[in-house]
Amino acid sequence: MTDDKKRHWLDSSANVTKLYKGLWIACGLLISIDLFLHRHEDFEFAMLFGFHGIYGFFACVALVLAAKQLRKLLMRPEDYYDRKPHER
Amino acid sequence: MSGDFPVALIPILGAALIPFLRGGLRSAWMLLLPVIAFGYLLAIPHGLHGEVELLGQTLVLMRVDKLSLLFGYIFLLALLLSVIYALHVKDVSQHVAGMVYAGSAIGAVFAGDLMSLFLYWELTAVTSVLLVWARRGEHSAAVGMRYVIIQLLSGMFLLAGSLLHWHDTGSFAFGHIGLSGTAGLLILIAFGIKSAFPFLHNWLMDAYPEATPSGTVFLSAFTTKLGIYALARGFAGTEELIWIGTLMAAFPIFYAVIENDLRRVLAYSMNNQLGFMVVGIGIGTELAINGAVAHAFADIIFKGLLFMSMGAVLLRAGTIKGSELGGLYKSMPWTTGFCIVGAASISAFPLFSGFVTKSMIMSAAAMEGLTFNWLVLLFASAGVFHHAGIKIPYFAFFAHDSGIRCAEAPKNMLAAMGIAAALCIGIGVFPGILYGLLPYAPDYEPYTASHIVAQLQLLFFSALAFAVLMRTGIYPPELKSVNLDSDWFYRRAMPAVTAVCRRALRQARAGLREALQKRLAAPGAALARQMQPGGMLLRSWPTGSMSLWVMVMLLAHLALYYLG
Numbered sequence: 019m020t021d022d023k024k025r026h027w028l029d030s031s032a033n034v035t036k037l038y039k040g041l042w043i044a045c046g047l048l049i050s051i052d053l054f055l056h057r058h059e060d061f062e063f064a065m066l067f068g069f070h071g072i073y074g075f076f077a078c079v080a081l082v083l084a085a086k087q088l089r090k091l092l093m094r095p096e097d098y099y100d101r102k103p104h105e106r
Numbered sequence: 107m108s109g110d111f112p113v114a115l116i117p118i119l120g121a122a123l124i125p126f127l128r129g130g131l132r133s134a135w136m137l138l139l140p141v142i143a144f145g146y147l148l149a150i151p152h153g154l155h156g157e158v159e160l161l162g163q164t165l166v167l168m169r170v171d172k173l174s175l176l177f178g179y180i181f182l183l184a185l186l187l188s189v190i191y192a193l194h195v196k197d198v199s200q201h202v203a204g205m206v207y208a209g210s211a212i213g214a215v216f217a218g219d220l221m222s223l224f225l226y227w228e229l230t231a232v233t234s235v236l237l238v239w240a241r242r243g244e245h246s247a248a249v250g251m252r253y254v255i256i257q258l259l260s261g262m263f264l265l266a267g268s269l270l271h272w273h274d275t276g277s278f279a280f281g282h283i284g285l286s287g288t289a290g291l292l293i294l295i296a297f298g299i300k301s302a303f304p305f306l307h308n309w310l311m312d313a314y315p316e317a318t319p320s321g322t323v324f325l326s327a328f329t330t331k332l333g334i335y336a337l338a339r340g341f342a343g344t345e346e347l348i349w350i351g352t353l354m355a356a357f358p359i360f361y362a363v364i365e366n367d368l369r370r371v372l373a374y375s376m377n378n379q380l381g382f383m384v385v386g387i388g389i390g391t392e393l394a395i396n397g398a399v400a401h402a403f404a405d406i407i408f409k410g411l412l413f414m415s416m417g418a419v420l421l422r423a424g425t426i427k428g429s430e431l432g433g434l435y436k437s438m439p440w441t442t443g444f445c446i447v448g449a450a451s452i453s454a455f456p457l458f459s460g461f462v463t464k465s466m467i468m469s470a471a472a473m474e475g476l477t478f479n480w481l482v483l484l485f486a487s488a489g490v491f492h493h494a495g496i497k498i499p500y501f502a503f504f505a506h507d508s509g510i511r512c513a514e515a516p517k518n519m520l521a522a523m524g525i526a527a528a529l530c531i532g533i534g535v536f537p538g539i540l541y542g543l544l545p546y547a548p549d550y551e552p553y554t555a556s557h558i559v560a561q562l563q564l565l566f567f568s569a570l571a572f573a574v575l576m577r578t579g580i581y582p583p584e585l586k587s588v589n590l591d592s593d594w595f596y597r598r599a600m601p602a603v604t605a606v607c608r609r610a611l612r613q614a615r616a617g618l619r620e621a622l623q624k625r626l627a628a629p630g631a632a633l634a635r636q637m638q639p640g641g642m643l644l645r646s647w648p649t650g651s652m653s654l655w656v657m658v659m660l661l662a663h664l665a666l667y668y669l670g
Contacts, residue, residue: 026436028504038573045566048559057556060472061480064560070484071563077488078571085363086582092589093364099588099597100245 045071109150112167113178114213114226116143117185121205125198133193136201140186143212147178154218163278166218172545173399177215177335179543180403181208183529184327184410191414191522192320203236204324211328215335219278220268220293223336227264227296230329231257237321238313246316252593253313257329260299267292283340294341300333301384302377304353308593310377311361315369315426319417322369323522326376326413327406334383334402343390348471351388352479355381359489361591366584368426368502369416372409375452375494378486379405385483386467389474392546397466400544404459404533408451411526412498415445418515418523419502428497428584433507441515442503444523451530453495453565454487459530461561462537462552469550488568495565496572501584 027033049068059065120139127135152175156167185208192204210229217223231254238250270289272278283290299306310330314322341347355378362374379401386398418441419434420426435442447458454460464487471480514520533540541548575581636642 028435029507038577041566041570041573045563045570048563048566051559052563055555055559057560058554059556059560060469061477068563070560071567073484074488074564074567075571077485078492078568079575081359081485081489081492082363082571082575082581085360086580088360089364089582089589092361092591093585093587094590096586096588 107146107149107151109153109155109168109170111146112156112213113143113146113216114209116146117205117209117212121202121209124202124205132201136189136193136205137186139205140182140189140208144179144182144186147175147182160221163221163272164219165222165278167213167222168216169218169280170216172543173335173339174216176399176403176543176545177331178212180331180406181212181215181328184208184406185212187407187410187414187522187526188320188324188327190525191323191417191519193518194516195318195320197240197318200237200240200318200321203233203240204321207233207237207324208328211332214332218280220264220271220280221278223280224261224264224268227300227332228258228261230332231261234325234329237324238317240318240321241316249313249316252596253309256299256309260296262296263292263299264296267294267296280339282342285341285344285346290341294344297333297336297340298350300329301337301380302330302333302354303350303384304357305592307354307358307377308591311370311373311591312593314373314376315367319421323410323413323417326372326409330376330380331402331406334380334387334398337384337387338395338399342387342395344388347384347388348476348479349388351381351384351386352482353381354378354384355486356482356489359486359493361589362489362493363497364582364587364589366428366587368428368431368498369413369420371428371493371498372412372416375490376405376409378490379409379452381486382464382467382483385479386470389467389470389476391470391474393466393473393550394470396541396544396546396548396550397463397468397470400540401460401463401467403540403543404451404463404530407526407529407533408448408459411444411448411523411530412452412494414519414523414526415441415448416498416502418519421519422512422515423510427586428501429586431502431508431510432505433503434510434512435503436507437510437512438503438514440520441523442499444520444527445499445503447527447530449495449499451534453491454561455534455565456553456558456561457531457534459533461534462540463533465552465557465561466550484564488564491565491568492572496569500572 049071052067057065063069117139120135120142123135124132147170150168150170152170152172154166154169158165158167185205188204188208189201192200195201207230210226210233214223214226214230217226235250235254235257238246238253240246267289268278270287270292271283274287274289283293285291285294295306299309302310314325317325337347358374358377358381362371362378365371365374383398383401383405386394386401388394416426418438419431422438423431423434425431451458451460454464468480468483468487471483515523537552541550572581637644
């Protein structure tokens, strides 16, 4: 195809690092809003500083680490169900 | 206009004409059918129409109210989008199957009694499996068979429950059923299979990723949302559903993280979204029910959009495995963009559809003081962004460049994705239009500063977690694999058990035969001797002794006759 030779912005790892740093900055800005904005929440604990951000971060890390462990238990070769009993 | 004519018959009967049309005429006809049906729905008044007396029972073919209309509209919209998406498909059987399948789902939504619901329920099963089988080959034959057995099983539960319900109440009317008594339980299981309750769910992850690219788009819209509709109609406020839904929202996301087939990842995330809806139905307050059905409405569009984008990737790149894809944004920029809109919608970014619908369920849970469930749902919200919002676009279109260079998706696919993406944003920006269609008067404002900031924090920090795990290499790579799920029980455990039983029976039979042979060897030999020349059985008998024995028997008969 025509775009084979074209160098894309994301092809450069420096640009990807820029994006990564940008994400950190965006998160920092978002959490600092909590300093000024008194969020209305149904639960007391959800009004704590940066609750949603911190919860989201640790929820995802926990999710990935747990799923990684789950792989040990659940992962099988791709043709697992196609194999005959004596090949398993 | 009278509403007696069942709207379902427009696509169902209209489908009969499809095989006889060619080219542009066929396309036009297929596009026209959902439009006609939509116009019809707009024209008819609320109320019970199409009442038919059958065997002393009143069947209601058209129950028109806000709940059925909402699902009617979205099913027709989904049908239209699916038809556009599938226009390039040459295989006529897929067009017919898709049209009748959508029609029967619409029929089920407007069915006012359990018997016509059952008929349409079964029709969705037998027509949808054709979309799985249309992939052809041994593998899809087996998958389709498993799928249709489970779907028909759901129909059997519905039939048994309906008959019991009729026995208990004297009526087939399909209104609130509730979980009292066996009838309610059987019907709940039937609905639960369609809505993919935990342990009844695996037909979804098994079959949906195995259908044709356009077949999966059809499938994603109707069956599970029909289950949600039926639950909202029959089991609103059933507390058990809160817990079932919470479990549904949480556990599939773990699978989604480690799954390699990206369409299967979407099937898991669909299960997770259904969990949110089931929680809403279980809570049963006006806000919760509104949230559940609004989220079903939005989900049909954004999940359809995500399946469309992955279908396009499968069609063009020839694979949908995360381990083999990457860098496709260079070849398929439009598909990438539409996929990201779908991903933003399912993740509930502000200004996208999921934001204005899912939050109603979260709010309803918080108002009822369901702290634990709310925290799990929040975890699931972060998780869905993680696996559907980031993982899907990332591994398909970005990640490391797989070297695959392919054409952009066909124009009709792009058109369907474009409309779906526009609808996702439209609902997110102007939620009032959807809110106006909801069963209860809406009293909810999604765009408050608190809500926007909280949601953005949740999503950006989830993204940050993904980025950190990626850059540190902790994130599990995409691997060629299958992951065991509840289908293991009927694909491995049950066959293994029957194999063991068969072997045991075979051994028992062999043992029995051997023992009998040993035991019977001596009498057998004695008998064999009598069969040889000179033996008792080969001796010639005089006629006289024969007539003597006949006489003895006649006398015995006479004696018995008198005794009796």
